[in-house]
Amino acid sequence: MTAPLQPPAGRYGPERRPTSPRRRVVALSALGAVALAGGLWLGIGAARTPVTWNDVGFTLGDGEVEVVYEVVRLDPQTVVHCTIEALNGSYAQVGVLDVRVPPAEGLSVRLASTVQTSEPAVTGVVSECWIP
Secondary structure: OOOOOOOOOOOOOOOOEEEEEHHHHHHHHHHHHHHHHHHHHHHHHHHOOOOOEEEEEEEEOOEEEEEEEEEEOOOOOOEEEEEEEEEEOOEEEEEEEEEEEEEOOOOEEEEEOOOOOEEEOOOEEEEEEOOO
């Protein structure tokens, strides 16, 4: 049996030392611990979000946009405020409305709000919701 061909020593820089299996295990364990910590941090942050919202749809009218959306909160007795925007074709704001979402019986409530516009809009969205 013949030995594998090797380039002359030092021809392509210093020779690589083989990594020990222990070093690989330590590196992979550290990487796994960092990934686990990051996942926990993101999960706990998402679980603590007191209010979320989803755009359901919109209807364009003459000088207005009706936006339909859902607001979900951890405590149904919490008052929430949302900002609804009407946007033109360049995504510039052409109308805005602040809405107070009163307490409800369930965690989720579906609402429809009409935003008056200063020029023709192409869409309506909820830009943010928060607990005051």
